[in-house]
Amino acid sequence: MRAGLPVPPGFVVPTPAYAAFVADAGIGAEVVALARAGEPDAADRIGALFAGHPLTGPVADAVVRAYADLGGGPVAVRSSATVEDLEGASSAGQQDTYLHRTGADAVLAAVRDCWASLWTARAMAYRARAGVDPGSVSLAVVVQRMVAARSSGVLFTADPASGRRDRAAVSAAWGLGESVVGGTVSTDDLVVDTATGAVVSRTVADKAVMTVATATGTREDPVPENRRRTAVLDDAAAAELVALGVRIAGLFGSPQDVEWARDADGAFHVVQARPITALPEPTGDVPTSWPVPHPGGTYFRASIVEQLPDPLTPLFADLVDGSVSRSLGALMATAFGAPLRDGDLSFPTVNGYAYYFYRNTGLIRMLLRTPQAGRALLGRGAGELRGGVDGWRERSHPAYVAEVRAWSGRDPAGLTGAEILDGVGALLDAGTRYYTAVQSIIPLAAGSEIVFAAFYDALVRRAGDPAASTFLVGFDSRPLQAETSLYDLAHAPRDAAWDERFRAHLAAFGHTVYNLDFASPVPADDPGPLHATIRFFADGGGTDPYERQRRAAALRDELTRVTRARLDPLRRALFDRLLAAAQRTGPVREDALADVGLAWPAMRRMLRELGRRLVDDGVVADADDVFWLRHAELRGYVDGVRADHRADVDARRMVWRGQRRATPPQLLPERPWMSRLLGAVMPGREGVQTGPVVRGTGASAGQVTARARVLDGPGDFADLVPGEVLVARITTPAWTPLFAMAAAVVTDIGGPLSHGSIVAREYGIPAVLGTGSATGRIRTGQPVRVDGDAGTVTLLDEPAAAEPAVPRRWPGWVAAAVVAGLIVRRLRR
Known part of the structure; x- marks a missing residue:
């Protein structure tokens, strides 16, 4: 007043x-x-x-x-x-x-x-x-x-749906406001731009009843027919009300929840105001169209997408494009026997999401060379696989480790801004070179599993026999070593040496990434989720990983013995050969991927040091805002430019949050025939799924019924209750400790050869991956039935029965082609 x-x-x-x-x-x-x-x-x-x-x-x-x-x-x-x-x-x-x-x-x-x-x-x-x-x-x-109110309602001076502080939300109804606040009447709903007063959106309700005054209180009366579908506030009145709300928010210094009334003369009255609680961070509009930055090419979300499920932050987007283009271009030149031309390949973003871009003319040149490359690859066969693995072990991995050690040994506080940017660029290049080297062996390693599974399903497996994946479990790998390390910590005495053992664990495994974008913390930065897993094991949760792996290995060996005994000599020989290749290469894939993030802790330390300097100079508000600047802006800063980018950071975060609510197409421009062709090998699923069944790829066999827990990232890890179904966008090696608690795993992104599928099989829990929409369709606490054989998740509290699903197996023609090829090779020798 x-x-x-x-x-x-x-x-x-x-x-x-x-x-x-x-x-x-x-x-x-x-x-x-x-x-x-x-x-x-x-x-x-x-x-x-x-x-x-x-x-x-x-x-x-x-x-x-x-x-x-x-x-x-x-x-x-x-x-x-x-x-x-x-x-x-x-x-x-x-x-x-x-x-x-x-x-x-x-x-x-x-x-x-x-x-x-x-x-x-x-x-x-x-x-x-x-x-x-x-x-x-x-x-x-x-x-x-x-107030003798002709109309009344509620005004939020910030939009509670999107969190945007530049928009206000208004609910309005005829009569007194008691029923509006109580939610017992339908209201007109408006969103208004707080700077201009312009109405951004408006919904006019059918307002059947209104609250009116009586001699002793209030009652609800029917709204006159001529006012039921009439807007309570016109544009001018809405702008006046919002301007009033902006004044109130300015007086209190925070967004406000305002109850208002408007009398018969059109005057507004403020009857109550309180701070808005639990207001979300400002969120931009969700993208509805996907225009490509460069026509004349094809955009794929494949491979690295499993490590980049979210829109990229600006600095990472600027740097990773060149790094991936250089490293992948070198791989392609080796694979196809000729260098790519400038512009043939890049790693741009569309609505913030990373895509591989191939210019159509470059794709045609690669396709024309595919037969020769394929013949060369098949001719090299197992030797190429062993050579790729040896190259990874003897060259790629040591070179990456050396680059990381060189920069990790330097104190970021002693580096100039230019040296920090150079170091981050060098480490990211080293990381992408390593990832590209891993990509060169993953298809061969994964192919060995595909070939074995196709052969087994078509020519060996009988009704009631276990899945092919049963023969591939019980082997050691880096993610499982991380789990056993946590298990040992849980059962170690909490003495003076315990902290040293935990630091050793972080040194060995703290670089595994939740998200390849370096704006996301790694376990070494935030060990909270690791402590939660240690407490879980210490309280007797889960199973002894040593015993679990021993049982899995024993079952695998017994199944192998029984299966071999009933095969004829030719099939036994092929079974032995294909199984040996698949068993040899599976752990290699996991070991290689586990170290992709070796450079990430060092890059984050350097960038956060630069961020602290930016804060001191008034460029940004928080050290982590460095990730939201463009590379050119940081180059300008280290060259002496002192611009205030706080508003830029806020705006970019808001746009990013809106982009994150979108589901990016796997392929751009969208071509249905190519989407169907790529659907079997690219993670994620196209289109919107409806009904009570969410479909994906069955990646680990078994069925379980339990309540779901949707996790957005490591900040939610502590929310997982043992025995719940873990639902997430992706699961990288850093998520492995959660598998000990989960009854099953369901993801938006991934496939039968993804990290999540391999680890789920080791833990003996069902997994359905690559649903494309699980995190949007499934709610925390919702009862679900996960069928890892059929690749389905049934939402048990939604109506309608699902039609029977058919488990996905590798097609018989794949096995026939493989067997024929192997026989021909044997005859040629």
Whole structure:
């Protein structure tokens, strides 16, 4: 009111008045005890205590005098609990409001009833969930002159749906606002630009009822037919209301939840305002179109997409494009026997998402050379595989380790800004060269499993026999070594040496990435999820990984013996050869991928050091904002340019959040025939899935029914309850500790040869990967049935039965072609 805002005159009955009332009535201790006990009838018993004690004495006298000073007449009596404005513990709307109360006796009764509403069942349950102790709460009461409202509603000065601070959300209805706040009537809903007052979007509801005043309170009446589908606020009125809200938010210094009323003359009145709690970070619009930056080419989301499920942050996007283009271009030149031309290959983004780009003319040249490359590859066969693995072990991995050690040994605080950028560039180049070297052996390693599975399904497997993957478990790998390390830590004494052992674990495994974008922390930065896994093992959760692997190996060996014994000599020879290749290469793939992130801790340390300098110079607000600057902006900074990029960072984060809510197409421009062709080998699924069944690729056999837990990233790891179904966009090697707790794994991205499938098989849990939409379709707590054989996830609380699903097996013609090729090669020798 002092600020000149249109607030109805009134007075406040402060919290000491509540304390005096319950003390004088002798009910305070009993009320708190009943609330703490949490018995089902607690609310009724507390309500009876208040109803048995009318408001009298000095507090009543003060209320009557203030009401008389207000001029009497109808008033609104509103509750205001002490926890309403606490961050994360808002109880707004949990207590009662009484409108159009006339006369001193009615006002006194309404004040007491407001106090009593502090202890309704819904209010107590809400505070219990928020962890608020009953003994710490109190309640004030606001009494205001009643506004003869022709319309009313709620104004959020920031959009609670998107979190955008530059947009306001308005709900409006005819009549008094009691039913609007309570959610019992339909409202018109508007989104308004706070800077211009322009209406961004509007929904006009069919408003069947409205709250109106009576002699003793309120009632609901039908809305006249000519107003039911008429907008409550026109554009000018909406702009006026939002401008009022912007003033209020400016006075309080934070976005506000404002209750308003508008009288018959069109004047607005503010009847209540409180901070908006749990407002999400500002989120931009979700992309609905996918324009490509360069026509005349094809854009794929494949391979590296399993490490980059989210839109890229600006700095990583700028740097990784050149790094991937250089390293992959060298690989392609080797594979196809000729160098690529400039512009044939790049790694751009579309709506923030990374894509491999191949110019169409370059694709044609590669396709023309494919037969020669394929013949050369087949001719080299197992020798090429061994050579690729040896090259990784003897050259690629040591070279990567050496580059990382060279930069890790330098203190970032002692480096110039230019040296930091040069070091980050050198390490990212080393990382992408290593990843490219890994890519050169993964197809051969994965191919050995594909060939064995196709041969086994077509020519060996009988009804009731286990899946081909059963023959490939029980082997050691780097992700499983990380698990056993955590298991050992859980069972080690917490003595002085324990911290040293944990640091050794971080040194060995702390570089595994949750996301290849270096803006995302690695376990070495945030070991919280690792501590949660250690506690899980220490409390007796999960299984002993040593024993699990021993049992898996024993089962594998027994199945191998039994299967070999029933095969004829030719099939036995082929079985032995194909199985040996698949068993030899599976762990290699996991070991190679586990070290992709070796350079990431060093890059993050250097960039965060540069970020601290940016903060000191007023360029950004937080050290981690360095990841949201463009490379050119950082180059300008190290060259002496001191621009303020805080608003740029906020805007880019907002756009990124909107992009993250989109599902990127696997292929651009979208060509249905090519999407179907690539669907079998590219992670993710095209299109929108509907109905109670979410389909993906069955990557680890078995069925389980349990409740789902949707995890967004390492910050959510502690939320996973043992025995739940883990649902995520991706699972990289850094997610491996969670597999010990999960009943099954479901992902948006991935396939039968992804990391998640391999680890799930080792843990003996079902996995359905590459659904494309699981994190959007499945809710935390939802009961689901995961069928790793059929590749389906059934949402058990949704109607309609799913049609029978057929387990995916490798087609018989693949096995026939493989066998024929092997026989021909043997005859040629």
